[in-house]
Amino acid sequence: MIFWLVTTNLVSALTDDICKDSSNPVACKKTIERLKKEKEIDPNNTIRKIINFGLQRSLILKANMTEWALHGNLWANELAAIKGCLDAIDVTVDDLRKTLKEVDDLESAQRAQDVRESMFHSGNIKTWLQNAINALQSCQDDDFAMPGLEGVVKQDALKRVADLMIATQLAIWTVEYPIRGSNRR
Secondary structure (H helix, E strand, O other), X not given: OHHHHHHHHHHHOOOHHHHOOOOOHHHHHHHHHHHHHOOOOOHHHHHHHHHHHHHHHHHHHHHHHHHHHHHOOOOHHHHHHHHHHHXXXXXXXXXXXXXXXXXHHHHHHHHOOOHHHHHHHHHHXXXXXXXXXXXXXXXXXXXXXXXXXXXXXXXXXXHHHHHHHHHHHHHHHHHHHHHHHHOOO
16 A cells, blocks of 8 residues: 555656656647546556657667668768767667566566565666666757757757657656655655
8 A cells, every 4th residue: 555655655756857858848748638637547557658669769869860770861970870869779778678667577576575685686677777767868968968059950869859858857756756756754
């Protein structure tokens, strides 16, 4: 019962602030409102949904960037930014896939009521997700921060990268919230 209350608080504590950098803040806010209306919240399922969304978006962005690199009429610095960001997207895809496996392992540990193993897998989830954020951050701050790099390619890529970062940060927050919530008693 306490776990259910904490996870219910998790969703009710979501604020619209997390949507401020989204390319579509209205859709982001609607998603949070939908989560708030759910009667019972399974944090592992919520994390899976968020990670699957991020993974799906990562794969779409990777396909688009690959298409731009192969067939786009790009300047040399745009091509270099795309290639560098593609490396970051590969890291992100790999880390999100590892995270999904860790969520399954976490759920098994929780069913077995193995607190130590649960903490281990929670830590791994946060590590892989933070690594994915770091990779996406390097795409934003390094690859697309080159001087003279402006235009549609940069704008489109950075909007999509921002959405991936929001989803990944939301997943980390979902993992961490029950721990923070239990410390507030």
